Amino acid sequence: MIAAGDFRKGMTIEIDGKVFIVIDFLHVKPGKGAAFVRVKMRNVITGQVMEQTFNPSDKYPQAHIERKDMQYSYNADGLYYFMDLESYETIPLSQDLCEEALKYIKEEMSVQVAFYKGNAFSVDAPNFVELEIAFTEPGLQGDTSRAGTKPATLETGTAIQIPLFVNQGEKIRVDTRNGTYMERVK
Secondary structure (H helix, E strand, C coil), X not given: CEEHHHCCCCCEEEECCEEEEEEEEEEECCCCCCCEEEEEEEECCCCCEEEEEECCCCXXXXXXXXXXXXXXXXXXXXXXXXXXXXXCCEEEEEHHHHHHHHCCCCCCCEEEEEEEXXXXXXXXXXXXXXXXXXXXXCCCCCCCCCCCEEEEEECCCCEEEEECCCCCCCEEEEECCCCEEEEEEC
């Protein structure tokens, strides 16, 4: 059990059977009345962000989130299959659980799957991935009317902005946290 006064960023707690991760917290000591803790937290299952105030002495159970390195295998019938790299067990996940990661991963890429009480609730792509550019318009030399970037479609189907000098068929490194071009890969 964790007292609300001990909440810190990144902690996972269970409130009324729901699991939340603490995004931000503030200990408030007003001039009159008792101190309280104002917490901004996100439901790890639904993604809903909410703010709530707690008495610093209130106690809540800590939710233990298990993270496993898994490999994206294939998709069939609307399900995406991930293989545990230790036990070689394959689990199917629905598209809504892994939608963000699917923008940047392809078959046989390693990802991190988060579990709570044995149930997967999210899939995280690696922070940086190397992908090939499937389509982009050729960049014209001397064309700086668009701040030096152009749209490109990656081999996964995701659209990002890339510099004018990068061409179709080249491999690039992409930051999956914000979907930005990092560098060309040789």
